[in-house]
Amino acid sequence: xxxxxxxxxxxxxxxxxxxxxxxxxxxxxxxxxxxxxxxxxxxxxxxxxxxxxxxxxxxxxxxxxxxxxxxxxxxxxxxxxxxxxxxxxxxxxxxxxxxxxxxxxxxxxxxxxxxxxxxxxxxxxxxxxxxxxxxxxxxxxxxxxxxxxxxxxxxxxxxxxxxxxxxxxxxxxxxxxxxxxxxxxxxxxxxxxxx
Numbered sequence: 001x002x003x004x005x006x007x008x009x010x011x012x013x014x015x016x017x018x019x020x021x022x023x024x025x026x027x028x029x030x031x032x033x034x035x036x037x038x039x040x041x042x043x044x045x046x047x048x049x050x051x052x053x054x055x056x057x058x059x060x061x062x063x064x065x066x067x068x069x070x071x072x073x074x075x076x077x078x079x080x081x082x083x084x085x086x087x088x089x090x091x092x093x094x095x096x097x098x099x100x101x102x103x104x105x106x107x108x109x110x111x112x113x114x115x116x117x118x119x120x121x122x123x124x125x126x127x128x129x130x131x132x133x134x135x136x137x138x139x140x141x142x143x144x145x146x147x148x149x150x151x152x153x154x155x156x157x158x159x160x161x162x163x164x165x166x167x168x169x170x171x172x173x174x175x176x177x178x179x180x181x182x183x184x185x186x187x188x189x190x191x192x193x194x195x
């Protein structure tokens with residue numbers, strides 16, 4: 001088993017590689033600096049939600065998992081935004097203590113609903129880029145995202161085939177299925193959008 005620092009270091013490198021790919025694609029499409037920042041924030045929102053669902057999968061949300069999410073997502077803190085919008089005071093050190101596991105899952109669903117529009121920015125952008133080129137950028141994003149998520153699932157010191165299958169499911173549900181349906185729409189209409 002890898003130690004936690006090694007997992008975080010490897011995950012940080014994967015995170016930065018994903019960020020760099022998103023920025024390269026944004027540069028390719030001549031996106032403004034503001035739009036580039038928005039894409040990176042959208043990626044952080046997506047990653048945070050995925051990690052929260054995976055953290056809750058084994059029915060225990062550990063402090064180390066929440067610290068990992070807090071440290072690795074540097075462009076957007078979805079809890080801060082949620083707090084500002086809802087007048088709450090949740091943080092990465094207390095959300096696993098405030099909620100029972102079933103309420104925690106409901107809270108993550110609520111966070112996802114709150115962040116869905118922001119997450120959609122990245123998915124729309126990637127689907128649009130892929131519809132305009134012969135490359136399938138999503139394959140790179142999917143591969144690195146899953147690798148990052150597999151590292152994350154090891155942070156609590158426990159893992160199972162079911163948890164790995166859940167990682168695949170959550171990446172499919174929150175990213176790939178939405179990406180694919182939007183890309184198909186772009187391919188049918190042959191349009192290009194700017195975010």
